[in-house]
Amino acid sequence: MAGLIDEPILGTNDIIETREEAEIKDVLIDKVREEGGQGDREMAPPTGNSIHRSGSRPQLDLSKAAILGNSEERDPTILLPNQSDDISHLALDIGGSLIKLVYFSRHEDRKINDKRKNTVKERLGISNGNRRSYPILGGRLHFVKFETRKINECLDFISSKQLHRGGIDSHGWLSETPANCSAEIKATGGGAYKFADLFKEKLGVSLDKEDEMDCLVAGANFLLKAIRHEAFTHMEGHKKFVQIDHNDLFPYLLVNVGSGVSMIKVDGDGKFERVSGTNVGGGTYWGLGRLLTKCKSFDELLELSQRGDNRTIDMLVGDIYGGMDYGKIGLSASTIASSFGKAISEKKELEDYRPEDISLSLLRMISYNIGQISYLNALRFGLKRIFFGGFFIRGHAYTMDTISFAVHFWSKGEAQAMFLRHEGFLGALGAFMSYEKHGLDDLMVHHLVERFPMGAPYTGGKIHGPPLGDLNEKISWMEKFVLKGTEITAPVPMAPPGTTGLGGFEVPSSKGGTLRSDASALNVGVLHLVPTLEVFPLLADPKMYEPNTIDLSDHVELEYWFTVLSEHLPDLVDKAVASEGGTDDARRRGDAFARAFSAHLARLMEEPAAYGKLGLANLLELREECLREFHFVDAYRSIKQRENEASLAVLPDLLMELDSMTEETRLLTLIEGVLAANIFDWGSRACVDLYHKGTIIEIYRMSRNKMQRPWRVDDFDVFKERMQSSGDKKPRPHKRALLFVDNSGADIVLGMLPLARELLRRGTEVVLVANSLPALNDATAMELPDIVAEAAKHCDILRRAAEAGGLLVDAMINALDGSKENSSSVPLMVVENGCGSPCIDLRQVSSELAAAAKDADLIILEGMGRALHTNFNARFKCDALKLAMVKNQRLAEKLIEGNIYDCVCRYEPAS
Numbered sequence: 001m002a003g004l005i006d007e008p009i010l011g012t013n014d015i016i017e018t019r020e021e022a023e024i025k026d027v028l029i030d031k032v033r034e035e036g037g038q039g040d041r042e043m044a045p046p047t048g049n050s051i052h053r054s055g056s057r058p059q060l061d062l063s064k065a066a067i068l069g070n071s072e073e074r075d076p077t078i079l080l081p082n083q084s085d086d087i088s089h090l091a092l093d094i095g096g097s098l099i100k101l102v103y104f105s106r107h108e109d110r111k112i113n114d115k116r117k118n119t120v121k122e123r124l125g126i127s128n129g130n131r132r133s134y135p136i137l138g139g140r141l142h143f144v145k146f147e148t149r150k151i152n153e154c155l156d157f158i159s160s161k162q163l164h165r166g167g168i169d170s171h172g173w174l175s176e177t178p179a180n181c182s183a184e185i186k187a188t189g190g191g192a193y194k195f196a197d198l199f200k201e202k203l204g205v206s207l208d209k210e211d212e213m214d215c216l217v218a219g220a221n222f223l224l225k226a227i228r229h230e231a232f233t234h235m236e237g238h239k240k241f242v243q244i245d246h247n248d249l250f251p252y253l254l255v256n257v258g259s260g261v262s263m264i265k266v267d268g269d270g271k272f273e274r275v276s277g278t279n280v281g282g283g284t285y286w287g288l289g290r291l292l293t294k295c296k297s298f299d300e301l302l303e304l305s306q307r308g309d310n311r312t313i314d315m316l317v318g319d320i321y322g323g324m325d326y327g328k329i330g331l332s333a334s335t336i337a338s339s340f341g342k343a344i345s346e347k348k349e350l351e352d353y354r355p356e357d358i359s360l361s362l363l364r365m366i367s368y369n370i371g372q373i374s375y376l377n378a379l380r381f382g383l384k385r386i387f388f389g390g391f392f393i394r395g396h397a398y399t400m401d402t403i404s405f406a407v408h409f410w411s412k413g414e415a416q417a418m419f420l421r422h423e424g425f426l427g428a429l430g431a432f433m434s435y436e437k438h439g440l441d442d443l444m445v446h447h448l449v450e451r452f453p454m455g456a457p458y459t460g461g462k463i464h465g466p467p468l469g470d471l472n473e474k475i476s477w478m479e480k481f482v483l484k485g486t487e488i489t490a491p492v493p494m495a496p497p498g499t500t501g502l503g504g505f506e507v508p509s510s511k512g513g514t515l516r517s518d519a520s521a522l523n524v525g526v527l528h529l530v531p532t533l534e535v536f537p538l539l540a541d542p543k544m545y546e547p548n549t550i551d552l553s554d555h556v557e558l559e560y561w562f563t564v565l566s567e568h569l570p571d572l573v574d575k576a577v578a579s580e581g582g583t584d585d586a587r588r589r590g591d592a593f594a595r596a597f598s599a600h601l602a603r604l605m606e607e608p609a610a611y612g613k614l615g616l617a618n619l620l621e622l623r624e625e626c627l628r629e630f631h632f633v634d635a636y637r638s639i640k641q642r643e644n645e646a647s648l649a650v651l652p653d654l655l656m657e658l659d660s661m662t663e664e665t666r667l668l669t670l671i672e673g674v675l676a677a678n679i680f681d682w683g684s685r686a687c688v689d690l691y692h693k694g695t696i697i698e699i700y701r702m703s704r705n706k707m708q709r710p711w712r713v714d715d716f717d718v719f720k721e722r723m724q725s726s727g728d729k730k731p732r733p734h735k736r737a738l739l740f741v742d743n744s745g746a747d748i749v750l751g752m753l754p755l756a757r758e759l760l761r762r763g764t765e766v767v768l769v770a771n772s773l774p775a776l777n778d779a780t781a782m783e784l785p786d787i788v789a790e791a792a793k794h795c796d797i798l799r800r801a802a803e804a805g806g807l808l809v810d811a812m813i814n815a816l817d818g819s820k821e822n823s824s825s826v827p828l829m830v831v832e833n834g835c836g837s838p839c840i841d842l843r844q845v846s847s848e849l850a851a852a853a854k855d856a857d858l859i860i861l862e863g864m865g866r867a868l869h870t871n872f873n874a875r876f877k878c879d880a881l882k883l884a885m886v887k888n889q890r891l892a893e894k895l896i897e898g899n900i901y902d903c904v905c906r907y908e909p910a911s
């Protein structure tokens with residue numbers, strides 16, 4: 001059976017400048033020695049093309065190794081194109097019931113010879129490499145679990161992924177272990193002792209034991225500081241994410257509900273005390289439940305409870321008071337007076353009770369008890385916040401509701417129970433954190449991007465067999481998955497919460513047809529660690545910033561966008577398959593992509609907050625990520641090329657026309673041009689239908705002719721005032737403008753480039769900000785220099801500025817030999833934005849863009865994705881212009897009370 005886990009993409013390593021291999025090896029060997037602080041240690045000399053390491057270590061393949069960038073730099077990056085090992089860190093939490101694994105896989109190197117990057121770094125004064133003292137590599141943190149009784153499956157998993165081999169040292173290099181010393185894996189939990197010999201025997205590794213409490217606290221602190229939507233409340237079926245202020249996190253009570261329960265007062269990093277606990281925990285539920293119901297697993301028991309009615313077993317207040325409330329002390333008739341209390345007075349045997357009812361009664365008894373004891377401890381120490389973690393909870397709505405109810409009830413609403421999405425992984429994550437100097441504790445929230453687990457959207461990281469090895473296995477698994485028609489293809493709708501008020505709940509508040517135990521067990525994605533990401537420095541209030549304009553927690557809204565994306569899918573698959581030559585292989589990958597994406601959508605429909613707060617930007621990014629997962633690198637490649645060529649052909653005429661205008665008319669025509677050309681959007685259903693009705697130029701002309709002011713949002717006059725002289729007063733030109741460009745073809749060539757040219761003409765430096773990776777027909781930073789070079793053939797202003805910005809090949813030589821000072825023009829530059837999506841979350845942008853922003857006093861956001869779906873409400877420290885054509889009827893109605901093809905020109909002076 002295939003394994004169901006997200007796999008890092010196994011990709012090719014693109015390459016760079018070639019250098020003498022021998023020289024590179026020397027640098028590399030020196031680097032490993034020096035940075036590992038082990039200069040005196042003997043290192044095996046290279047044999048052939050690889051360094052052979054001790055038996056349990058992977059080989060480092062140095063063939064075709066090359067220095068990336070400038071070899072004179074202090075810490076040059078060295079690319080190993082043939083090094084295929086996915087170097088990993090692994091940590092374990094081996095509990096009585098479950099084994100939790102956290103492992104790290106390195107990002108594949110997608111580095112290519114992007115000369116633009118080097119020049120832009122020089123221009124913007126970006127220092128090379130990482131700014132932290134010990135850099136960590138970009139990569140992904142994966143979270144998986146196994147049942148402890150199936151420990152062999154876990155060992156097979158580790159072995160097949162080679163997770164026990166090698167690690168990364170403090171500098172992101174393979175750490176070296178002397179030949180006579182075996183590898184060590186950090187592990188916590190009782191099983192780290194119990195199974196130490198088994199790990200040694202089967203994998204040849206020693207378990208380096210870490211204290212369980214230390215790990216729990218380290219894991220919880222890391223999550224609460226570094227993950228945006230980690231903590232949430234859960235009351236009467238409603239999940240609500242809580243924004244934790246990192247500076248006001250401590251003290252709090254951490255309640256870890258595993259087999260037993262620990263209550264820990266946390267005062268800071270590494271500062272905590274186990275103040276209480278209870279032996280009535282997850283193990284009790286499972287153990288008693290198994291005896292009473294004959295259930296085979298925890299999940300089965302939990303699933304049973306979904307259909308249970310505890311009133312048949314529990315003695316309720318109403319049973320004692322003849323169906324009445326005991327109002328005087330605030331107890332309703334449905335309050336449980338005594339768990340399992342009815343069983344004493346009835347002449348029934350165990351077989352006479354439904355297992356479903358027993359399970360629910362048990363679950364409720366234990367959850368309530370945990371909630372109550374936790375609150376009493378919080379009260380004891382004056383703690384307001386209580387975070388609950390541990391695998392007992394497993395995102396199960398009824399368990400959380402019951403705990404929340406207990407805390408709320410006994411505290412009279414003063415205290416709140418909060419839950420953690422990575423609830424089960426606190427210990428494993430803490431053990432992972434204990435690897436010395438991995439740099440993780442340095443990471444901040446903007447360095448982590450949580451993405452949907454690609455390989456297995458619906459299985460929640462549960463491992464059912466060996467992991468999927470390659471793309472082919474993943475595709476076959478997708479095929480089998482859909483053919484089997486499991487429940488994900490028909491998502492279970494959320495049921496309205498059911499509560500009787502005061503006393504408690506009659507039935508579980510989120511009672512679907514069936515509880516998919518996997519889904520409830522793991523609501524976490526894969527954490528992508530991107531240490532180079534930064535918060536966009538021009539955000540007026542980063543803490544209050546919310547990228548998404550549309551709230552998808554509104555189910556009607558979610559359903560609408562779900563339908564839009566589903567309907568767009570066949571066309572997208574056609575484009576993607578065509579972009580890969582329309583081969584049988586491409587068709588197969590296309591089908592697998594469609595299935596995987598549909599499954600993700602269905603999963604999110606079922607549980608929108610499964611991976612944190614869901615916004616439209618996440619859905620649009622998911623689609624792009626999913627395409628990349630099935631190796632479609634640029635589905636709209638040929639469309640983009642065709643449109644670029646057609647637009648470049650008419651650019652000279654447009655520029656001539658613009659040059660013949662007065663300054664005032666020209667500015668208006670330029671803005672009209674941007675809005676009109678934004679119609680070329682292959683992500684909009686309506687626009688794609690339109691493209692069948694005419695040529696690119698015909699559609700562009702039609703769109704321009706339709707431009708009539710006032711636009712639906714029209715701040716042009718205020719913008720014009722800022723830009724143009726009135727009377728004798730000549731306004732100070734902006735120093736630097738960041739232009740967030742959108743689509744290829746007419747959009748960039750006939751819209752944004754002419755606007756950039758106007759700004760350059762006025763003496764404003766221009767930085768074109770484009771996607772790092774392709775998304776729909778958006779122009780990428782890699783593509784822009786060629787487009788600019790073509791455009792510059794027809795325009796002196798663009799040519800000189802592009803030269804000054806190092807965008808033209810000749811100019812690059814100038815820039816590098818220091819003659820840039822002679823340039824007579826302000827520069828035109830290109831930076832990548834750090835994302836591969838039609839939208840942009842400005843909390844996580846490339847370091848290039850953050851550096852470029854430092855001197856910028858004007859930003860122009862263009863397109864629906866970047867200016868409407870995201871950032872429509874964003875406020876900036878500098879002047880901001882948001883330009884877009886609305887190419888969706890519903891969005892037009894909702895956002896601007898207008899109609900499809902209406903335009904937005906929103907200008908907001910610096911705040």
Ligand SMILES: CC(C)(COP(=O)(O)O)[C@@H](O)C(=O)NCCC(=O)O
Pocket residue numbers: 564568620678680681682683684685686742743776838862863864865866869884887888889
């Ligand atoms: C994907 C997009 C955000 C891209 O728009 P752009 O940023 O290129 O203006 C937009 O096309 C969109 O929201 N499309 C889905 C809605 C529809 O098909 O109507």
Ligand SMILES: [Mn+2]
Pocket residue numbers: 681742743776777778838863865
């Ligand atoms: Mn776009």
